[in-house]
Amino acid sequence: MVLPTGCQHRGSPDALIAEIQKQRAEKDASYKNSPSSPIPDELKKDFPGLSYFPINLRYRHQLPLHKFEKPESFKITTSSGVERAALKYGYFEFDLDGQRCRLQVYKLLDIQSKYPGYLFIPFRDATSGKDGYPGGRYLDFVENDSGMYVLDFNLAYNPSCAYGKAGYNCPIPPEENRLSLAIRAGEKYLAATH
Numbered sequence: 001m002v003l004p005t006g007c008q009h010r011g012s013p014d015a016l017i018a019e020i021q022k023q024r025a026e027k028d029a030s031y032k033n034s035p036s037s038p039i040p041d042e043l044k045k046d047f048p049g050l051s052y053f054p055i056n057l058r059y060r061h062q063l064p065l066h067k068f069e070k071p072e073s074f075k076i077t078t079s080s081g082v083e084r085a086a087l088k089y090g091y092f093e094f095d096l097d098g099q100r101c102r103l104q105v106y107k108l109l110d111i112q113s114k115y116p117g118y119l120f121i122p123f124r125d126a127t128s129g130k131d132g133y134p135g136g137r138y139l140d141f142v143e144n145d146s147g148m149y150v151l152d153f154n155l156a157y158n159p160s161c162a163y164g165k166a167g168y169n170c171p172i173p174p175e176e177n178r179l180s181l182a183i184r185a186g187e188k189y190l191a192a193t194h
Contacts, residue, residue, distance in 0.1 A: 017055050020154050024052060027157075038160035038168060050158075051188040053131070059153035059185035061094045065105060065119075067147075076106065076122075079135065079161045079170045085109040086171075089119060092151050097181050103151075104176050105141070117143035122173035123156075126182035133162040133189040136173040156186025163190075 011019075028049035031037045039047050067090040075083035087107040094101055106120045124136035137156040141149055159170035 013057055016057060016060070020055050020152075023155070024050070031163075038163040038165045040163070040165045043164075051190045053154075053184045053186060053188060055154050056185055057154075059096075059183065061092075061151045063092050063094055063149060063151050064147050065090045065092060065149055071107070076108070076171045076174065079159070079168070079172060082169055084171065092121075092149070094151065096183075099181055101179055101181070103179075104174070108171070115142075119143055120171070121177065122159075122171050123177040123179060123183075124173045125179040127184060127188075131184070131188050133158045133187075135159060135161060135170065136177075137183075137186060138171075153183050153185035156183065158187045158189065 032047045071087040076086045089107045090105045119141040121139040160168040161170040
């Protein structure tokens with residue numbers, strides 16, 4: 001889980017790009033050096049950093065969260081077959097490449113005490129299994145009082161399961177969060193870590 005730092009940042013395009021580049025550099029350093037990194041220990045020495053699509057601000061949208069009046073409880077399946085309690089909390093709608101898209105926003109109930117207001121979008125798109133991780137990618141948010149959010153696919157990241165280290169239990173994007181178009185933004189799949 002990567003909680004957002006600076007994703008609500010407002011400023012010039014150059015400032016936004018610099019902020020994303022800074023976040024990427026910090027994540028690369030953490031994945032190379034941290035004991036809790038999902039990169040297998042034997043690969044850390046030569047770890048070149050994560051692979052990313054070029055930053056493209058057309059994949060950044062400021063949107064209202066359409067919250068459900070009565071969020072529906074369901075179980076989200078994980079990579080290890082475990083089911084985690086969650087809520088279908090709301091959705092974002094946006095236009096991209098001439099298509100109207102909708103992504104469901106979930107609340108994982110087992111982590112709300114540690115991360116209050118944590119909202120989660122697991123998704124797959126046409127890059128999944130090609131340039132993107134086959135199991136999809138994630139976006140995180142913290143709920144706010146305004147109801148407006150920045151949905152920035154430049155911040156989309158791979159689940160920890162993508163890197164080959166055992167012990168992770170990553171939610172699989174439900175069918176309703178599978179987009180037919182290619183989101184060529186955020187992290188690519190770095191197959192070389194396997």
